[in-house]
Amino acid sequence: MSESPKPLPLVFSEPRGRKKPPRHLADLDEAGRKELLEEMGLPGFRAKQLSNHYFARLVDDPAEMTDLPAGQRDELVSALLPELMTPLRTMEADKGTTRKTLWRLFDGALVESVLMRYTDRVTMCVSSQAGCGMACPFCATGQGGLQRNMSTAEIVEQVVAGARSLARGEVPGGPGRVSNVVFMGMGEPLANYKAVLGAVRRLTDPSPAGLGMSARGITVSTVGLVPRILQLADEGIPVTLALSLHAPDDELRNELVPINTRFSVAETVDAAWTYADKTKRRVSIEYAMMRGINDQAWRADLLADVLLARGTWGWVHVNLIPLNPTPGSKWTASDPADEREFVRRLEARGIPTTVRDTRGREIDGACGQLAATEA
Numbered sequence: 090m091s092e093s094p095k096p097l098p099l100v101f102s103e104p105r106g107r108k109k110p111p112r113h114l115a116d117l118d119e120a121g122r123k124e125l126l127e128e129m130g131l132p133g134f135r136a137k138q139l140s141n142h143y144f145a146r147l148v149d150d151p152a153e154m155t156d157l158p159a160g161q162r163d164e165l166v167s168a169l170l171p172e173l174m175t176p177l178r179t180m181e182a183d184k185g186t187t188r189k190t191l192w193r194l195f196d197g198a199l200v201e202s203v204l205m206r207y208t209d210r211v212t213m214c215v216s217s218q219a220g221c222g223m224a225c226p227f228c229a230t231g232q233g234g235l236q237r238n239m240s241t242a243e244i245v246e247q248v249v250a251g252a253r254s255l256a257r258g259e260v261p262g263g264p265g266r267v268s269n270v271v272f273m274g275m276g277e278p279l280a281n282y283k284a285v286l287g288a289v290r291r292l293t294d295p296s297p298a299g300l301g302m303s304a305r306g307i308t309v310s311t312v313g314l315v316p317r318i319l320q321l322a323d324e325g326i327p328v329t330l331a332l333s334l335h336a337p338d339d340e341l342r343n344e345l346v347p348i349n350t351r352f353s354v355a356e357t358v359d360a361a362w363t364y365a366d367k368t369k370r371r372v373s374i375e376y377a378m379m380r381g382i383n384d385q386a387w388r389a390d391l392l393a394d395v396l397l398a399r400g401t402w403g404w405v406h407v408n409l410i411p412l413n414p415t416p417g418s419k420w421t422a423s424d425p426a427d428e429r430e431f432v433r434r435l436e437a438r439g440i441p442t443t444v445r446d447t448r449g450r451e452i453d454g455a456c457g458q459l460a461a462t463e464a
């Protein structure tokens with residue numbers, strides 16, 4: 090392992106002078122990798138071998154890259170496979186099938202990712218920013234503000250790290266693969282649009298150029314940055330869109346999801362509808378159930394009205410998340426009876442509704458708990 094760089098202060102006052110994360114092959118497409126090596130006077134065809142080690146063989150030890158000439162190996166590896174992050178701590182729950190990792194990035198910024206193994210799939214929940222600027226008051230990450238955007242490679246590396254530990258049999262259940270990725274860790278993915286889109290491309294690029302995952306297995310979750318939702322709809326990558334709605338009325342949503350003062354509930358839901366219409370992918374509406382705040386029967390009815398405003402069915406489903414109270418939170422999870430009634434009312438209007446499981450709660454690995462405050 091290479092020597093870790095010194096951490097920078099958490100607050101950056103001079104963004105222009107800020108150092109960028111190391112450039113890595115996962116930041117570039119196949120042609121870009123080849124070009125870079127050639128610019129450095131190295132043979133371009135080595136890019137494919139490096140990609141194969143990274144994305145297909147999931148190797149991270151240069152000593153195992155025996156098809157690279159020993160004399161060039163170090164130069165090639167430092168050009169395209171620099172170390173991006175170091176694991177500081179891994180916490181396990183559910184008999185080791187839920188694993189949260191706290192990562193330290195090159196500049197000392199901290200982010201977290203969570204691996205969740207189920208009987209039929211493995212989902213990686215990844216961060217897209219160190220911190221978050223959206224300031225949702227019930228979310229742990231939202232309390233600390235934004236430190237910085239993550240690079241494409243820093244985002245991808247979280248998935249590759251999970252894939253490595255699965256391939257090596259480190260997760261109970263035998264060797265396995267990552268089947269799903271959800272951008273539900275720290276950060277607002279659509280506020281870091283370019284890097285996130287790059288990461289989606291690397292995850293879906295056929296192996297060994299990328300991980301070869303299906304776009305259908307990838308979920309981008311957003312507070313609802315309307316112009317970015319519409320842009321994403323035109324990218325031709327049918328990822329699943331999750332919209333964190335949490336309230337059907339502007340008055341309450343302005344408080345719970347402050348960006349709502351810029352894009353109203355009606356505008357945001359309409360953008361999500363357009364996304365479903367263009368991509369033919371069903372949108373997931375995320376709704377964290379908060380006792381006495383947004384869980385009233387009348388709000389379930391209003392939510393159904395809002396989601397059916399276009400008069401079309403089948404474009405959306407609702408995913409209720411039992412609130413994970415964060416330290417000092419004035420909100421708590423809903424009463425199970427209120428939750429059942431909420432589900433009943435939505436389903437009565439023909440809206441498929443599920444209640445999210447809360448894996449990883451005890452290791453602060455559940456939705457909205459990722460805060461990375463401790464090193």
Ligand code: SAH
Nearest residue numbers: 228273276277310311333375412413456457
């Ligand atoms: N910025 C993106 C991704 C964030 S996390 C977004 O807002 O969608 C993914 C989900 O967890 C979001 O729906 C978010 O609102 C939700 N969440 C945040 N804090 C939570 C908490 N304390 N309990 C339950 N869900 C929470």
